[in-house]
Structures are given as structure tokens and as C-alpha cells.
Amino acid sequence: MTKSISFDIAGLILVCLLLLSTVFRRMTSGTSNKLFLTSVIMAIISTMYDILAVTLDNMNSQNWPLLYAAHTGYLLAHNIQTPLHVLFVISLTDTWHKIRKNPFLMTILFLPYSVDVIALFINPFTQCMFSVAHGYRHEWLFNILYVNIVPYVVMDLVLIIVYRKLFNLRKIVALCSMATLCVFAVVIHLIIPTQLVECFAIAISLSIVSVSIQRPEDYIDSFTGLLKHSAYGYDMRRAFTNGKHVHIIMLNIANYSAIQSMMGYDAATDILKIVAEKIHFFDSSLKCKSAMYYLDRGRFRMVFDESRRSKAEDAAQLLLNDLKLRSNVNGMDIDLTPSIVLARCPEEIESFKSLMAFGQDFHEKIPYSGSVHLASDVYNFKDFSVRNNIDAIIERALKNNSFEVYYQPIYSIENKRFMSAEALLRLKDKEHGFISPEILVPAAERNGAIHKIGAFVFEEVCKFISSDEYKNLGLDYIEVNLSVAQCMHGDLADVILGIMNKYHVSPDSINLEITETAASYSQRVMTDNLNKLSNAGLSFSLDDYGTGYSNMKRVISLPLKIVKLDKSFVDEQHNPKMWIFLQNTIKMLKDMKMEIVVEGIETQEMVDAFSELKCDFIQGFFFSKPINKTEFIEFIAGFVPLNE
Numbered sequence: 001m002t003k004s005i006s007f008d009i010a011g012l013i014l015v016c017l018l019l020l021s022t023v024f025r026r027m028t029s030g031t032s033n034k035l036f037l038t039s040v041i042m043a044i045i046s047t048m049y050d051i052l053a054v055t056l057d058n059m060n061s062q063n064w065p066l067l068y069a070a071h072t073g074y075l076l077a078h079n080i081q082t083p084l085h086v087l088f089v090i091s092l093t094d095t096w097h098k099i100r101k102n103p104f105l106m107t108i109l110f111l112p113y114s115v116d117v118i119a120l121f122i123n124p125f126t127q128c129m130f131s132v133a134h135g136y137r138h139e140w141l142f143n144i145l146y147v148n149i150v151p152y153v154v155m156d157l158v159l160i161i162v163y164r165k166l167f168n169l170r171k172i173v174a175l176c177s178m179a180t181l182c183v184f185a186v187v188i189h190l191i192i193p194t195q196l197v198e199c200f201a202i203a204i205s206l207s208i209v210s211v212s213i214q215r216p217e218d219y220i221d222s223f224t225g226l227l228k229h230s231a232y233g234y235d236m237r238r239a240f241t242n243g244k245h246v247h248i249i250m251l252n253i254a255n256y257s258a259i260q261s262m263m264g265y266d267a268a269t270d271i272l273k274i275v276a277e278k279i280h281f282f283d284s285s286l287k288c289k290s291a292m293y294y295l296d297r298g299r300f301r302m303v304f305d306e307s308r309r310s311k312a313e314d315a316a317q318l319l320l321n322d323l324k325l326r327s328n329v330n331g332m333d334i335d336l337t338p339s340i341v342l343a344r345c346p347e348e349i350e351s352f353k354s355l356m357a358f359g360q361d362f363h364e365k366i367p368y369s370g371s372v373h374l375a376s377d378v379y380n381f382k383d384f385s386v387r388n389n390i391d392a393i394i395e396r397a398l399k400n401n402s403f404e405v406y407y408q409p410i411y412s413i414e415n416k417r418f419m420s421a422e423a424l425l426r427l428k429d430k431e432h433g434f435i436s437p438e439i440l441v442p443a444a445e446r447n448g449a450i451h452k453i454g455a456f457v458f459e460e461v462c463k464f465i466s467s468d469e470y471k472n473l474g475l476d477y478i479e480v481n482l483s484v485a486q487c488m489h490g491d492l493a494d495v496i497l498g499i500m501n502k503y504h505v506s507p508d509s510i511n512l513e514i515t516e517t518a519a520s521y522s523q524r525v526m527t528d529n530l531n532k533l534s535n536a537g538l539s540f541s542l543d544d545y546g547t548g549y550s551n552m553k554r555v556i557s558l559p560l561k562i563v564k565l566d567k568s569f570v571d572e573q574h575n576p577k578m579w580i581f582l583q584n585t586i587k588m589l590k591d592m593k594m595e596i597v598v599e600g601i602e603t604q605e606m607v608d609a610f611s612e613l614k615c616d617f618i619q620g621f622f623f624s625k626p627i628n629k630t631e632f633i634e635f636i637a638g639f640v641p642l643n644e
Helices: 006-024 031-058 064-079 079-095 095-101 103-124 149-162 169-191 196-212 229-242 257-265 267-287 306-323 350-367 383-399 437-447 450-465 494-503 524-535 552-557 565-569 578-589 604-612 628-640
Strands: 246-253 291-294 299-304 328-331 333-334 337-343 403-413 417-429 476-480 511-513 539-545 562-565 596-598
Touching: 006 031, 006 196, 031 064, 031 079, 064 079, 064 565, 079 095, 095 103, 103 149, 149 169, 169 196, 196 246, 229 291, 229 299, 229 337, 229 350, 246 257, 246 267, 246 306, 257 267, 257 333, 267 299, 267 306, 267 328, 267 539, 291 604, 299 565, 306 337, 328 383, 333 511, 333 578, 337 350, 350 383, 350 450, 383 403, 383 417, 383 437, 383 450, 403 450, 403 562, 403 628, 417 437, 417 628, 437 450, 437 539, 450 476, 450 494, 476 539, 494 524, 524 539, 578 596
Parallel strands: 417 476, 476 511, 511 539, 539 562, 562 596
Antiparallel strands: 246 299, 246 337, 291 299, 328 333, 403 417
16 A cells, blocks of 8 residues: 655654744744754654655565664654754743653653654564565554653643633744644544644644744844833733742943933844843853843843743843943944842742732832842832732722821911911722822822712712811811812713802812912813813912923913922932922912912921011911811811911
């Protein structure tokens, strides 16, 4: 019976093209790529052996040594595909550290193919696997080759199922294609013995993996040649999922944005290439074998296995020392500001979300010192835990009505009494404790919850103003903060006026605060909101004056009654230049008929100093920190004026 080698020839052409593609796409470094490349090479070898063996069989060759060599070579090369595929999946799931510690799994991984090798090597003497004396024929032990594939298929499927969250559907289908296609090929061969399709099935499976998984455009940055942000995210999520211990050199070029703005896109790209070359150099010279990544905006990473901890420390220091030196780019001398943190995960940074949040901007929070920082010295677990879970914290607080409004009294210098107070949002989460407004408000703006939260605060204030308790305090108004996102919302004015009508609150009982950042926006929606509220009789304060880049024309155009000087002015009151600036700023604002509140007052000296400057109101810890409504009522009712 003559067998056809047409499918073998087609498969050989396909895997040879696949080999060239893999090399040309530079998919040859890294464990996964090397295993895939090995599978392609073994597919070429097995197909060539199969073509030779079938050709000899069709010729009724009597060259028994060559026949044994051809068939044995084919079976050895063909059957190694399944353990190679398991190793490939282990590499993709990054679970080798777990497999290595489990004797049972190590046995499953190496024993079946070892049995195949032994049986095939002794076959010329025992003829227990196949014989060639009267034509190629399977013998009594041949089916062990199929039996020994089963443990690998099971191990493959278990790994894919257990770690399915690491793969999208396309990758899962690609990884399962080998088992599916090989079973299909065996069935075809049993039905049509003259058609040899198993090598072709392997070639198709490897092609599917190449197209779906081995995609350099998904993982390699074209400028630096390093792995992309997506690859870093995938690898780090995988490491935390598997409990793998890694050491990470986190390098952020702190002045990269400034360099890009100053020198332009092309020069900034050249700098990225220089840094990438230095990373490659130190990785190679120290034999680190690290995974190297370029994320974005001047952020690089090197990830080391636990066994190479000392190399990570050496590489971090050498890299920092080199990057601190002046670089010449396109004829210009450039001084980089490299900020490096060496982190052990999960010992120092305990979760994937914390790692990504910390790495985003650690260079902005750590003063540049020219030395390598350890994550244990700069990473705040509570802060990042809150940041990582802030959306869930906000959702839980809205559901359970956990938000609370605090009040900080504002003292009138001229009238020597408290005439108003600022309403401030506070949240104490049952799991994370007090949540800083500096974290809470930006997160609420980002996820859209600020509109519900803002409405809650305003309604609580209006409810308080309409109560008899408030009326007995003798206050003129309450100040309520508006965030940038609220100011930009088309329904803001209608929501505020609707709540005021609900509680019969007069406009002169409310003063709305907008920040200098919000005032710098010139969008039509915000202007319409402020004009509508101003026409309804509400007054406005400009909060945090002096902390931003003031657009004075924009500030002048707003319907402002009060300007609040930021605490930073108070902190530098002994600076002669700052004092001159304060005197002239206050005079300018007074000439524009605006009232002035000074924030951050903590001592009698500060009270006296700003009283001399003819400021109108004082706010700060000297009088009271922000307190809840009950404490606020008691404080105002029991306050004794300063001159008494």
C-alpha cells in the first residue's frame, strides 16, 4: 500500500516559512519564544524523517538500519511536541517555580517521554515498537506512544483551565489547537491509512500559535526593542497570580516630559533608545537574564527572578550611575533625572494593582537624591491600598450613606465673631479608616460619583441651614465647595436651585467655592452654570488663590465675592518678598471690592499679622479644625470672642 507524502511536503514548507518568520520577527529571546522555536525545529526534523521513512517504505527498501533510523527519528521528534507544548504553556503561565517544587508534576512532565525514548532506542533489538523486516508494521508496545501523550494533554488542559484568566479567548483556542488537530489527524489516518496528515496538523497548530500568541507587535516596542507596557502588565499580573517572587528595577526618567517639550518628539525618542541600549548592556554584561520593558513616558522596567536578587541590586546601581552622566543627543548635552526604585514583590508591594499605581508616578513623590531607593522605604501600603480600592470604597459609602459633612468655622476680624463656615466632605471607611479628601475627590471626579456626592453635601448643608439649630447660631452663610467636574456638568445649576427650593433656603445663605484650577477653565457649560447661579442670587468664593497659574482676566470675569488666600502664603509670611507680594495682592483685591479669607491660620501671631493687612476673615486650626455638625453647633454656641 503506497502512502502519500503530499501533506508532509506541505507541512514542511509551512514550518520552514514559520521558522523564517520567527527569526525575522526577532521572536527568539525569552523562554516562551525559545520553546516555540524548538517546537518549530522539531516539527521540521520530524517531517523530514517522515518523508524519508515513507519514501523508503514505498520503495520496499531492504536497508534496515536506515529504515529503523528514519522511523525512530520521526517518532522521537514527533512525540516530543506534546511535552514541548506543555513546557510552552508552563512558560506562558509562568508556573515553572511551582512545577519544579512538585515531584508528582515533575514526574508527569518527564517520565512519559523518557519511556518513549527508551522503548524506541531498544526497539531495533526487541522489535517491541515496530518492525521493518516485512514492511513497516506496528508491534505490541507501539500504542504506548499514544498512551504517553495523554498525561501531557491532561496537564496542558489543566494549566489552561486553572490560569484561563491570563489568556483571552483567541489564545485559549490557539493553545488547545494542538491537541484538537492531532486527534483529528490520527482519526483521519485511521480512516485513510495512505494519508499522512499528523505532521501537517502540527504545522497548522504551530501557525495558529504564531499568529495568535507569538505576536511581536503586541509585545515589543518598535523604538526601544524592549517589551511593551501590555507585556509588563501581563507578566506582572501573572507573577502575582502565581505567587512568584520577583525583583523589579523601576526606572522613571523624571524629566522626560520636559525634555520632550524642549527638544521635540524625535530627540526624545533618541533618548529612549539610548536608555534602552544601556539597559541591554548591563543586562548582558552582568548576565542578568532579566525581562526588560519600556512602558511609556520615560518609564523602564527590569524584572529578575528571585535567584538573581544580587544582580538586580548591582544592575540598579550601575544603571543609575551611568544615566546620571551627561548624554549627547543630536549635538546637544542632556542631563537626565533618573529615579530608580528596587522593589521585591510580593514582599514589599503586595498586589498587581499596587505595583502599577506606585510605578506610575513614584518619581514625583520621592525627592531626587541620586541614589537607588528601596520600595520598603518609600512605599506606603495603606495609601496605595486606599488608592487601589477607592472606587469600591466610594460605591460602598454611597450605598451605606457613610459620607458625612464637617464644618470649619470662619472668623470675621471686623465683627469679632464667626459669620460663616466651610462645609467639608469626610468619609471614614469601615475597612480603610479615614479617607483623605486628596484621594477621595479626584477619584470621585474620575468615576463620576462626584455628582451624587456633591448633591449629598449640598442637601445636607441646606437641611442644616433650614433647621432651628442653625438659626440660633447667628451665622450669615455656609460655604460649599464645587469641584471642577461639578462645574462642568450641565445640570449643576438646576440641581443646586432645586435643593434650595426643597428646603426653602435663601440664596444669601449659601456661598459656593470654586478652586483656582476650576476658574482657569473657560468652557461654556461652566460659564453658563455660574451665571445662572449668580443671577439667582448666590455668591462665589475663589478657593486656593495663588496655588495655580492664575488667568487674571478669567478670574476678574467671574462673579466672585470672596477670595481665599491659600495656606502657602501663611507659611511664608516671614519671607520679605512674600510679605510685599501679600500686601499688594490684598490691596488689589480690596480695590476690586472683594472680601478676603486667609486659610491655614494656626497662631495668634498669624491672626495679628493678617489683621494688620486688613483681611476680612480668618480660617484655620487656631480656632477649630473641621468638626462634625454636633460639635460645630456646640463650638459656635460656646465661643467667647477674642477681645473678651
